[in-house]
Amino acid sequence: MLLIITGQRPMTEARNTVHNTDIVIIGGGIAGLWLLNRLCNTGYNAVLLESKALGSDQTVASQGMIHGGIKYTLGGALTGASEAIADMPDHWRRCLAGEGDVNLSGARILSDHFYLWSSASVTSRFTTFVASKATRGRVDPVSRDARPPLLDHPRFKGNLYKLVDMVLDVPSVVKALAGNYRHRIYLIDWQHTTLHRNTNGVISLESHGSHESLLLNGRSFIFSAGQGNEELLNVVGATSPQMQLRPLQQVMVWHRNPHTFYGHCLGTDTTPRLTISSHPMADGAQVWYLGGSLAEKGASQTAQEVIKAAKVELAELMPWVDLSQARWATLPVQRAEPRQRNFARPDKAFATWVEGCDNLIAAWPTKLTLSPNLATEVLGLLDEKGIGPSGEQAPVINLPAPPLAETPWQEAFGNTDEDA
Numbered sequence: 001m002l003l004i005i006t007g008q009r010p011m012t013e014a015r016n017t018v019h020n021t022d023i024v025i026i027g028g029g030i031a032g033l034w035l036l037n038r039l040c041n042t043g044y045n046a047v048l049l050e051s052k053a054l055g056s057d058q059t060v061a062s063q064g065m066i067h068g069g070i071k072y073t074l075g076g077a078l079t080g081a082s083e084a085i086a087d088m089p090d091h092w093r094r095c096l097a098g099e100g101d102v103n104l105s106g107a108r109i110l111s112d113h114f115y116l117w118s119s120a121s122v123t124s125r126f127t128t129f130v131a132s133k134a135t136r137g138r139v140d141p142v143s144r145d146a147r148p149p150l151l152d153h154p155r156f157k158g159n160l161y162k163l164v165d166m167v168l169d170v171p172s173v174v175k176a177l178a179g180n181y182r183h184r185i186y187l188i189d190w191q192h193t194t195l196h197r198n199t200n201g202v203i204s205l206e207s208h209g210s211h212e213s214l215l216l217n218g219r220s221f222i223f224s225a226g227q228g229n230e231e232l233l234n235v236v237g238a239t240s241p242q243m244q245l246r247p248l249q250q251v252m253v254w255h256r257n258p259h260t261f262y263g264h265c266l267g268t269d270t271t272p273r274l275t276i277s278s279h280p281m282a283d284g285a286q287v288w289y290l291g292g293s294l295a296e297k298g299a300s301q302t303a304q305e306v307i308k309a310a311k312v313e314l315a316e317l318m319p320w321v322d323l324s325q326a327r328w329a330t331l332p333v334q335r336a337e338p339r340q341r342n343f344a345r346p347d348k349a350f351a352t353w354v355e356g357c358d359n360l361i362a363a364w365p366t367k368l369t370l371s372p373n374l375a376t377e378v379l380g381l382l383d384e385k386g387i388g389p390s391g392e393q394a395p396v397i398n399l400p401a402p403p404l405a406e407t408p409w410q411e412a413f414g415n416t417d418e419d420a
């Protein structure tokens, strides 16, 4: 539970350590971890506080697609915001090569491309879209003899295109980002921690251990806690920015079919009808992780209903694939975003100074892909207020380190006995 005490901070007898730091980041998903790396690389002394495990909630539940936004232009013209996302795959590639503003050289690329394919019924709209200027030559048609093994079947119908965007093994991204600044990342227990906002709107944090209490001051606090931002903002008494949640129910298919696949199947909606990503399991099997419209509609269905719908989709789109030995599970999960008019999908990263608080930024990347963009936005906000790196050493805080989050498929299938 989070607490806020406004006005005069109460004196506690046990408080004996005061830490001053440039930046305190709360929330260790992709947004917080990327921010920590970018800020520290820029010379800030920053610390990150996580309440569960690094990458929890959305980050390790994502499909890991680092895309230039083409699927978001399916419904219309290229906007300014989708121009911002278009630069992101190259940005990530530089970081993965160890040559970017954040070092991701320890992270693993699952695929350096993914596919877009149309079911036969929407072929003509799809062909028109791919030929349009919105795709700007980043989508290549795949000839019959170059089809991926999964779709290389006489019964495959529709058109197939290849996007040069990539898919990452997200747990390895989390591990790499956390590993770069391990000594700046701490586990926070809100049962024993209090956020304060003083009469000037300055936020600070006080944590009470059994032997020691600590007070943490930051020239800026950043809330990057995904859906946890709402509660954090509430406790500091902020009424904006507001958040919206987009519920999904993803489907996970554990199987030993040898073919990995990463791609979107386009249906009649602007959201892909089905998105498939493939994730390796320690036992040599793989999990196909299914999203898109299936998961959006699935949010209001039972697990059994959405699994049934997934079986129907796969049987219709790739009837030659034998999934009779597969195991099925679902993941209800919510995308957390800054609130938009008409519940629209934001297509750029969001960060803002929080009104009524002097030193607080709230941030949502809105997509994994846009984390580099979010960090640039935050650096701009700090610069606006003249908050540059202080040159002071980062504090060493007497708190434990958080673990790395398990993936949903490890949780669902990781400990099952195949012969059970």
Ligand SMILES: Cc1cc2nc3c(=O)[nH]c(=O)nc-3n(C[C@H](O)[C@H](O)[C@H](O)COP(=O)(O)OP(=O)(O)OC[C@H]3O[C@@H](n4cnc5c(N)ncnc54)[C@H](O)[C@@H]3O)c2cc1C
Binding pocket: 026, 027, 028, 029, 030, 031, 032, 049, 050, 051, 052, 053, 054, 055, 056, 057, 058, 059, 060, 061, 062, 063, 064, 065, 066, 067, 188, 224, 225, 226, 227, 228, 229, 232, 248, 250, 291, 333, 334, 335, 336, 363, 364, 365, 366, 367, 368, 369, 370
């Ligand atoms: C099913 C799914 C698939 C997706 N696929 C893609 C994709 O392929 N490509 C893409 O670009 N985007 C994708 N996204 C979106 C992307 O995953 C999210 O935009 C991104 O992960 C959000 O990161 P975040 O760090 O803001 O939040 P989160 O990943 O939700 O992390 C929040 C962190 O804050 C911690 N926290 C919460 N409350 C507190 C608190 N009070 N104190 C301390 N810590 C706290 C949590 O434990 C967690 O570690 C997908 C999202 C979903 C749900």
